Amino acid sequence: MELNVSENLNEKQKLAVKHTEGPLLIIAGPGSGKTRVITQRIAHLIEHCDVKPWQIVAMTFTNKAAREMKDRLETLFSGEEQHRINASTFHSFCAMLLRREAEFLSLNQDYSILDDTDQISLLKRVMDEVGIDPNQWKVRSIQSAISNAKSKLMTASAFRAGKNSYFEEIVDRVFTRYEELVSQSNAVDFDDLIMNTNILFQNHPEVLEKYQSRYLHVMVDEFQDTNLAQYQIAQQLAGLHKNLCVVGDPDQSIYSWRNADITNILSFKKDYPDATEISLEQNYRSTKTILAAAQKVISPNQNRVDKDLWTQNDEGSPIIIAEAYDEFEEARITLNEIQNLIDAGICKPDEIAIMFRVNAQSRVLEEACLKSGVSYQLIGGIRFYQRQEVKDIVSYLRLLNNFNDDASLARIINIPQRSIGKTTLSKLSEQATAGGCSLWDQIELVVNQTNGDKSTSFLNKRSLNSVQVFYSLMKEIYDESKDLDLQSKMDLVIERTGYRNYLQNMEHGEERIQNLNELRESSADFSSIEDEEGLDPLTIFLERVSLISDVDHLDDHVNSITMITLHQAKGLEYKAVFIVGMEEGLLPHSRSLEHPEQMEEERRLCYVGLTRAHSRLYLMRAFRRGFRGNYEPSVPSRFLMDIPSKLTLNKGGNITQRDSKILKKTVSAQKSIFATETKSPYEEYKERIRQKKINSSKKQNDYNAGDKVVHDVFGEGVVVDVKAIPSDFELTIAFKDGLGIKKLLLQLAPIKKLNNK
DNA sequence: AAATCGTGGATTTTT
DNA sequence: TCCACGATTT
Secondary structure (H helix, E strand, O other), rough: OOOOOOOOOOHHHHHHHHOOOOOEEEEOOOOOHHHHHHHHHHHHHHOHHHOOOHHHHEOOOOOOHHHHHHHHHHHHHOOOOHHHOEEEHHHHHHHHHHHHHHHOOOOOOOOOEOHHHHHHHHHHHHHHHHHHOOOOOHHHHHHHHHHHHHHOOOOOOHHHHHHOOHEEEEEEHHHHHHHHHHHHHEEEEEEHHHHHHHHHHOOHHHHHHHHHHOOEEEEEEOHHHOOHHHHHHHHHHHOOOEEEEEEOHHHOOOOOOHHOOHHHHHHHHOOOOOEEEEEEOOOOOOOOHHHHHHHHHHHOOOOOOOOEEEEOOOOOOEEEEEEEEEEHHHHHHHHHHHHHHHHOOOOHHEEEEEEEEOOOHHHHHHHHHHHHHHEEEEOOOOOOOOOHHHHHHHHHHHHOOOOOOHHHHHHHHHOOOOOOHHHHHHHHHHHHHOOOOOOHHHHHHHHHHHHOOHHHHHOOOOHHHHHHHHHHHHHHHEEEEEOHHHHHHHHHHHHOHHHHHHEEEEEEEEHHHHHHHHHHHHHHHHOOOOOOOOOOOOHHHHHHHHHHOOOHOOOOOOEEEEEEEEEOOOOOOOOEEEOOEOOEEEOHHHHHOOOOHHHHHHHHHHHHOOOOOEEEEEEEEEOOEEEEEEEEOEOOHHHOOOOOOOEEEOOOOOOOOHHHHHHHHHHHHOOOOHHHHHHHOOOOOOOOHHHHHHHHHHHHOOOOOOEEEEEEEEEEEEEEEEEEEEEEEEEEEEEOOOOOOEEOOOOOEEEEEOOOO
């Protein structure tokens, strides 16, 4: 149980761990051992400062990070106590708190949490209701305006008071009604979780005081990605003891589009002028080469404070920069190299990640994996809980948990088909709106009212009948499932609603049924949950489902490579990292080209990607990329130009000085709104690359079957076969020393001819 | 109410 | 190009 915290920590880390009184700001560069510092600090508090585990609350960015923190503490302490440490995301923390304190709110304990899709569908309903043309005003933009307001703690009425444009006028009309509908549904959206907690603290100081006195220490990880509303929560929780420790790195702030507020760090310094600031600058993760490249990429940002990152690690290998002809070849080359790394025993599959800017890029990569037989885990993409069949069953469960959940009811009322179509549903919803009640209440009303007399209903006889059937079905399921455990409840729903049948008659039905089995599995832990607050296991399960993220599913030690977006990769690390799509328009993304601030965020995103790598970094791009049907020639990412060539090795498609000139021209031309001005550098570039392609294909004559070659990694070998493939050549080479026959791409393979001929 | 056809628009990132 | 949604048909 004795714990010596100062061991294995550098001086700055020790300072951070031993600072136990008052506000603390830790600026933690990438790979600076941040997680270790946080856990050691908690351990130190418990060990030496007589702080009880339950007096500490730690906010993390993902559930996975929270779990890992608990796991680490578990290895430091043998007892049960570490379980009482409150480590969770802001959203989970607030969700739990709101349930616990539901009596102070206009919510029931079993409220639903609306996800993105629920939100969109409610907003559509509202827009329809208040007569706003969805073609003229995009639902997404209204959603984001509302979310933005809430993350700044602005209520609908505050928004109304401050509205300042025609768009905001439109938003205001939707906002007000949306709020009504949500609260009538006994539901909250993601932003409400944070916002309502703030409001609760404001309206009921006694509740706040309870938590303030309980939590002696408050920690916030990934502070650069919190929004104002979240910061406010942290501040209030620490309001009594002032032991607020925030950890972050402004250079890794990549969620401003989700209203994360980079100025929170500045505010912190202002709000706590006596705060201690510690900057962790020694990097334990990456090679000197990778770290230097990352620094070069981030430093052009205007809006930042320079850090002096350093590492004792080796130089390591150069960063490989490679150009492929198109996205298919990019994927092939990437997978080929990955196989080399694995075959040569340099990396295990789970030490390798492919990262990309947008999910759409993953498909080609997936196919390449399948082709080459490399197993992978794809994070994100079509997210598990967003799959139709999963979402449907979850909606049924949500309805059973909270019949006022309009979003869920609207989703499943006609799935499987029950002859309750759009018109019937909109009539019901119209009446519900008029009567100020939920859809379910309205249905109940209709069914009961018309039990005797069917002619008075606003529905025709057939629809009415269908609605009645649905009503009694749900009632029956509810009654029967009351005392069942979670899994049996789920089974009951799947069978009795006819959902299983519905799937069976569908193409890919088996796959979907598999997904439901997986959902069933995932609920196993909740069936027997011992709940302290007297909550239904179903409620807890549903909360988990709403707040879980994709990275939470990431398995660390499976025998497969990881494919992940750059955003999701934050906080992770891999021995070898491939970033694909290093092109203007993709990274940096085209949406950021005209906005300097967004461009800085793209740069940070790239920086996050680069700093995930321990020892091997590959920056891939395609000369042309399929985009909405047609192919566009692409320009290498400006971020590549910032990496000094002495750190890199170019494979195919060197970036020459002339390239950089062209790019510079392109970049400045892009600042102009008119695409025509960008045309000529594009054309020039395209033509030049074309020439280069022709030249490089001529190079193939260098290798013929029978040639002896030497490979950087595999050593000597003999060329067995040369095969032309689009824009490159595939060499089949038999290597010595039992390494066997390998297929390599000419453009990428680090091979030389042995000149004994 | 369901099935078919046609249009427009599109994906940046997600708790 | 592809998909999702809305309008039109049956």
